[in-house]
Amino acid sequence: MTKVKICGLMEPEHVQAAVEAGADAVGFVFAPSRRRVAIAQAKELAQLVPDHVMKIGVFVDATQAELEQTFRKVSLDYIQYHGGESAEFIEKVGLPSIKVLSVHDSEDVEKANGYETEYVLFDTPGIEFRGGSGEVFDWSLLKEVPVERMILAGGLNSQNVKEAIRQVRPFMVDVSSGVEIDRRKDETLIREFIRTVKEEES
Numbered sequence: 001m002t003k004v005k006i007c008g009l010m011e012p013e014h015v016q017a018a019v020e021a022g023a024d025a026v027g028f029v030f031a032p033s034r035r036r037v038a039i040a041q042a043k044e045l046a047q048l049v050p051d052h053v054m055k056i057g058v059f060v061d062a063t064q065a066e067l068e069q070t071f072r073k074v075s076l077d078y079i080q081y082h083g084g085e086s087a088e089f090i091e092k093v094g095l096p097s098i099k100v101l102s103v104h105d106s107e108d109v110e111k112a113n114g115y116e117t118e119y120v121l122f123d124t125p126g127i128e129f130r131g132g133s134g135e136v137f138d139w140s141l142l143k144e145v146p147v148e149r150m151i152l153a154g155g156l157n158s159q160n161v162k163e164a165i166r167q168v169r170p171f172m173v174d175v176s177s178g179v180e181i182d183r184r185k186d187e188t189l190i191r192e193f194i195r196t197v198k199e200e201e202s
């Protein structure tokens, strides 16, 4: 069964909706973004998340000290590296991690081989910020990527996620804009997205 991550959560009722609907992971954005949360805010949100749901912190070119401090204070399970972080830097930090590759073409996909992170997340290149664009990229570029490590993001929503799973067969799908109305998370859309993914056997 494909796993689901709901990213860019900022409010308790949205975290609760995601958890109750069966999300496998939730994401908190600590990078420049309209969805950015402070450490204290994320810490409160994290307390609503049971142990079996992964808590993922999204960062863009943060320092090792910032990463370590946030990981510890919020009790994160994974660091999501959404900037230009090198494989050497990620290895030096040594925390459980997901490397994000912004996909323009097949060369971006091949970069996954250079990272020994637990997972690789393929996303559409950011527009205003580094992620959360709400735009889809060409999924056919992912045909050769081993499924076990792969998280698919970028413009997913309840209408297109089943087709995305059929084409790409990722380990996990990740959504942010697709469960928002007027740039704010919507509980009904969160529940609908998770239900739609769970319906689709992978």
Ligand SMILES: O=C(O)c1ccccc1NCC(=O)[C@H](O)[C@H](O)COP(=O)(O)O
Residues within 6 Å of the ligand: 007, 008, 027, 029, 031, 032, 033, 034, 035, 058, 060, 082, 123, 129, 130, 131, 132, 133, 134, 135, 153, 154, 155, 156, 174, 175, 176, 177, 178
């Ligand atoms: O969501 C953001 O605003 C963001 C800003 C800077 C770096 C990463 C960001 N989001 C990370 C995510 O994991 C999103 O879920 C992913 O980019 C997909 O977003 P969307 O296309 O809006 O579903």
